[in-house]
Amino acid sequence: MTAWPAPASDRPVHGAVTVPGSKSLTNRYLLLAALADGPSTLRGPLVSRDTLLMLQAVQSLGVQVERSADDDRWTLTPPATLRAGTRIDCGLAGTVIRFVPPVAALADGEVAFDGDAEARVRPVGPLLEGLRQLGIRIEDEGRGTLPFTVHGTGSVRGGEVQVDASASSQFVSALLLAGARFTEGLLLRHTGASLPSVPHIDMTLQVLREAGVRAARLSEATWVVDHGPVHGLSVRVEPDLSTAAPLLAAAAVTGGQVMLRHWPEETTQGGAAFRVILEQFGARTEWTEEGLTVEGPGRDALRGVDLDLHEVGELTPVVAAVAALAQGPSVLRGVAHLRGHETDRLAALEAELGRMGCGVEQTPDGLRITPAPLRPAVLQTYHDHRMAQAAAVLGLAVPGTEIENVETTDKTFPGFAAAWTDLVHG
Numbered sequence: 001m002t003a004w005p006a007p008a009s010d011r012p013v014h015g016a017v018t019v020p021g022s023k024s025l026t027n028r029y030l031l032l033a034a035l036a037d038g039p040s041t042l043r044g045p046l047v048s049r050d051t052l053l054m055l056q057a058v059q060s061l062g063v064q065v066e067r068s069a070d071d072d073r074w075t076l077t078p079p080a081t082l083r084a085g086t087r088i089d090c091g092l093a094g095t096v097i098r099f100v101p102p103v104a105a106l107a108d109g110e111v112a113f114d115g116d117a118e119a120r121v122r123p124v125g126p127l128l129e130g131l132r133q134l135g136i137r138i139e140d141e142g143r144g145t146l147p148f149t150v151h152g153t154g155s156v157r158g159g160e161v162q163v164d165a166s167a168s169s170q171f172v173s174a175l176l177l178a179g180a181r182f183t184e185g186l187l188l189r190h191t192g193a194s195l196p197s198v199p200h201i202d203m204t205l206q207v208l209r210e211a212g213v214r215a216a217r218l219s220e221a222t223w224v225v226d227h228g229p230v231h232g233l234s235v236r237v238e239p240d241l242s243t244a245a246p247l248l249a250a251a252a253v254t255g256g257q258v259m260l261r262h263w264p265e266e267t268t269q270g271g272a273a274f275r276v277i278l279e280q281f282g283a284r285t286e287w288t289e290e291g292l293t294v295e296g297p298g299r300d301a302l303r304g305v306d307l308d309l310h311e312v313g314e315l316t317p318v319v320a321a322v323a324a325l326a327q328g329p330s331v332l333r334g335v336a337h338l339r340g341h342e343t344d345r346l347a348a349l350e351a352e353l354g355r356m357g358c359g360v361e362q363t364p365d366g367l368r369i370t371p372a373p374l375r376p377a378v379l380q381t382y383h384d385h386r387m388a389q390a391a392a393v394l395g396l397a398v399p400g401t402e403i404e405n406v407e408t409t410d411k412t413f414p415g416f417a418a419a420w421t422d423l424v425h426g
């Protein structure tokens with residue numbers, strides 16, 4: 001595979017862009033469609049590797065899928081009973097690895113799970129332990145990772161369960177999403193010292209309520225889901241605000257102006273925090289009905305930041321790239337769990353920013369970034385879409401930068417390289 005010459009710009013980047021639908025919303029809607037008591041319709045779903053894997057997963061559990069010719073409308077009809085005897089390919093999608101097993105447990109028989117080599121080191125053990133507490137038999141290889149097999153019996157008792165979700169909020173979301181279909185519903189307690197990505201758990205509660213499920217957070221680390229029907233949904237998927245981050249960052253690092261169309265006025269997406277983060281770097285932002293506009297400040301005026309990214313860990317690679325281009329040092333905190341993402345993102349960022357000459361050091365829960373004159377390099381992406389997007393932001397400011405396997409952005413944004421080039425070259 002040849003590396004991609006990332007476009008650089010010595011002029012401010014100007015443009016208006018649209019990004020594809022939210023991964024987190026699309027995959028929650030697809031999963032709920034499998035549990036629903038009637039058909040669901042998604043408009044503007046994200047069509048990317050992660051969501052096609054989820055679509056395939058629910059199809060193999062018996063959901064019938066109709067896709068419009070332009071793929072802008074997916075209609076899903078759930079089966080009367082979920083089908084077992086199938087294998088689920090999780091790829092590298094955390095949402096498929098974590099959200100599908102509790103649903104598979106409702107099928108009557110075996111459902112096997114596996115994924116990419118990189119997925120076989122992503123944590124899932126605490127979720128499997130939680131499912132075992134609910135009476136579900138799961139065979140794994142004793143490492144708490146893929147591959148594993150869920151032995152469903154057609155129903156799940158449910159009730160009380162304790163899970164340490166400090167490695168991923170997705171363990172909590174996974175149980176909540178299926179909880180209404182458990183005979184006794186669910187009372188879930190998180191036992192770990194910290195809990196990342198809480199906005200994603202709140203998003204889960206919100207989509208459950210949209211589907212008519214009674215679900216609530218009782219205290220900081222306790223949630224309840226009542227047993228009851230999940231109703232089919234008819235929804236339009238919001239644009240993915242985390243995917244939007246590198247495009248908006250292009251305005252901040254070049255002193256340009258980028259408008260992200262259809263940025264929602266209200267949202268459950270944690271990625272919305274990128275707006276406030278860019279303001280801390282010194283950018284100006286303005287929301288109108290058309291979208292969100294980010295302006296400047298440009299490299300010369302880009303301030304270093306001290307940020308706790310615990311709630312929005314998925315923004316870290318792009319934030320780190322912007323920080324590497326700032327005038328002063330930055331500290332990014334609260335993201336120890338990124339070591340279990342698509343790759344060990346803290347190690348990967350240390351290696352790649354370091355490769356360009358940036359001062360960077362890992363801390364126990366994040367990164368300390370000390371900008372220095374940067375040199376071009378061939379940046380590695382570790383099968384991580386957000387490492388590729390972070391590399392593109394760096395490439396804007398450092399002519400000669402190349403990105404290995406930029407196609408890895410297909411996980412959440414097929415066509416990223418073309419959209420990026422259009423934006424940069426106007």
Ligand SMILES: O=C(O)C1=C[C@@H](OP(=O)(O)O)[C@@H](O)[C@H](O)C1
Pocket residue numbers: 023024025094095167168169170173196197200201313314337
């Ligand atoms: O529930 C979700 O859709 C997600 C939750 C978060 O996971 P972690 O809590 O594992 O960081 C986030 O980083 C991921 O991109 C998507």
Ligand SMILES: C=C(OP(=O)(O)O)C(=O)O
Pocket residue numbers: 092093094095314341342386
């Ligand atoms: C952590 C991420 O993805 P996943 O859903 O695979 O966990 C991400 O998209 O940044």
